[in-house]
Amino acid sequence: MSKAPVRVTVSGAAGQIGYALLFRIASGQMLGADQPVILQLLEIPDEKAQKALKGVMMELEDCAFPLLADMSAHGDPMTAFKDVDYALLVGARPRGPGMERRDLLSANAQIFTAQGKALNAVASRAVKTLVVGNPANTNAYIAMKSAPDLPAKNFTAMLRLDHNRALSQLAAKTGKPVGEIEKVCVWGNHSPTMYADYRFATVGGQSVKDLINDDVWNRDVFLPTVGKRGAAIIEARGLSSAASAANAAIDHMRDWALGTNGRWVSMGIPSDGSYGIPAETMFGFPVTCAGGEYQLVRDLPIDAFSQERINKTLAELEEEKAGVQHLL
Numbered sequence: 001m002s003k004a005p006v007r008v009t010v011s012g013a014a015g016q017i018g019y020a021l022l023f024r025i026a027s028g029q030m031l032g033a034d035q036p037v038i039l040q041l042l043e044i045p046d047e048k049a050q051k052a053l054k055g056v057m058m059e060l061e062d063c064a065f066p067l068l069a070d071m072s073a074h075g076d077p078m079t080a081f082k083d084v085d086y087a088l089l090v091g092a093r094p095r096g097p098g099m100e101r102r103d104l105l106s107a108n109a110q111i112f113t114a115q116g117k118a119l120n121a122v123a124s125r126a127v128k129t130l131v132v133g134n135p136a137n138t139n140a141y142i143a144m145k146s147a148p149d150l151p152a153k154n155f156t157a158m159l160r161l162d163h164n165r166a167l168s169q170l171a172a173k174t175g176k177p178v179g180e181i182e183k184v185c186v187w188g189n190h191s192p193t194m195y196a197d198y199r200f201a202t203v204g205g206q207s208v209k210d211l212i213n214d215d216v217w218n219r220d221v222f223l224p225t226v227g228k229r230g231a232a233i234i235e236a237r238g239l240s241s242a243a244s245a246a247n248a249a250i251d252h253m254r255d256w257a258l259g260t261n262g263r264w265v266s267m268g269i270p271s272d273g274s275y276g277i278p279a280e281t282m283f284g285f286p287v288t289c290a291g292g293e294y295q296l297v298r299d300l301p302i303d304a305f306s307q308e309r310i311n312k313t314l315a316e317l318e319e320e321k322a323g324v325q326h327l328l
């Protein structure tokens with residue numbers, strides 16, 4: 001018997017990430033080739049944005065995706081999030097050349113307060129929420145705090161793009177296939193302070209750290225390359241990353257919903273106090289996923305270098321959090 005459709009809301013649906021994301025969701029790449037979806041697409045209630053959204057929906061229609069059971073356009077989060085099972089909060093102002101993420105904080109914070117409240121009021125009580133819009137960790141924290149009737153664990157932030165960027169850099173450095181590298185993780189904030197950690201990584205049973213054996217490369221090349229990759233793409237494209245961001249969102253939601261078979265992935269999740277990260281801080285951690293839930297990878301040893309990096313990214317998140325307290 002075919003599965004009942006699930007409801008997926010995407011905000012910022014007429015934006016550049018939205019354009020790279022919706023067709024993949026509707027084709028089954030996010031929730032599986034046997035899972036019909038109903039797309040509830042949210043854009044600002046502005047004539048131009050709503051018209052652009054209509055155009056994207058016409059294209060979705062023209063793909064004749066068998067899994068696309070229905071779709072609707074919305075300008076109000078209260079209707080867009082009604083009964084939603086999966087919410088991808090993409091809509092926000094992106095960073096332009098020369099801008100830092102913290103410049104976006106106040107511009108975007110209000111969006112996530114309103115959307116958190118709407119999720120609280122009308123979403124499925126099991127809704128899985130991924131925040132992509134920057135600053136993603138703090139926006140996810142704001143949405144979570146604005147939705148007190150939903151479990152905090154239902155709110156996550158996207159660290160997967162950093163995770164995938166780290167994997168590709170490690171594959172290039174070691175000359176090994178990217179798909180064979182395991183146990184990489186990214187700690188902290190989706191920002192240049194994130195700490196991409198390959199101390200536990202293996203490839204074909206070999207330690208990646210031993211293979212590379214170069215702490216200077218780690219500190220001076222690898223970490224800055226992964227951390228500043230977003231800015232490098234803005235510099236090259238004149239626009240922030242879109243296809244790779246959409247790809248990371250698909251990876252994040254697919255793994256959360258369908259599981260990782262024991263593989264580690266990185267997700268921004270509300271801390272339970274582990275690794276000395278204050279409870280509720282929306283922090284990138286290594287996790288595995290099974291049965292529709294993520295589980296933190298616990299009790300990893302943290303050496304002095306790693307602790308210093310984790311402290312730095314935590315301090316940035318605490319500062320961002322302090323900057324939005326008045327909104328919560």
Ligand SMILES: NC(=O)c1ccc[n+]([C@@H]2O[C@H](COP(=O)([O-])OP(=O)(O)OC[C@H]3O[C@@H](n4cnc5c(N)ncnc54)[C@H](O)[C@@H]3O)[C@@H](O)[C@H]2O)c1
Nearest residue numbers: 012014015016017043044091092093094132133134161245
């Ligand atoms: N976490 C990550 O790894 C990551 C990666 C890339 C981009 N991003 C972020 O994702 C966000 C979207 O990027 P983009 O390139 O698609 O931007 P974009 O400007 O192309 O599209 C954003 C869309 O969101 C819409 N929007 C704005 N406010 C909204 C609201 N309140 N409700 C609904 N829709 C709203 C806009 O009208 C626009 O169509 C940005 O914040 C960007 O910085 C995050």
Ligand SMILES: O=C(O)C[C@H](O)C(=O)O
Nearest residue numbers: 095134229230231240241
């Ligand atoms: O860096 C940005 O502003 C966009 C995005 O977060 C990225 O990492 O590519």
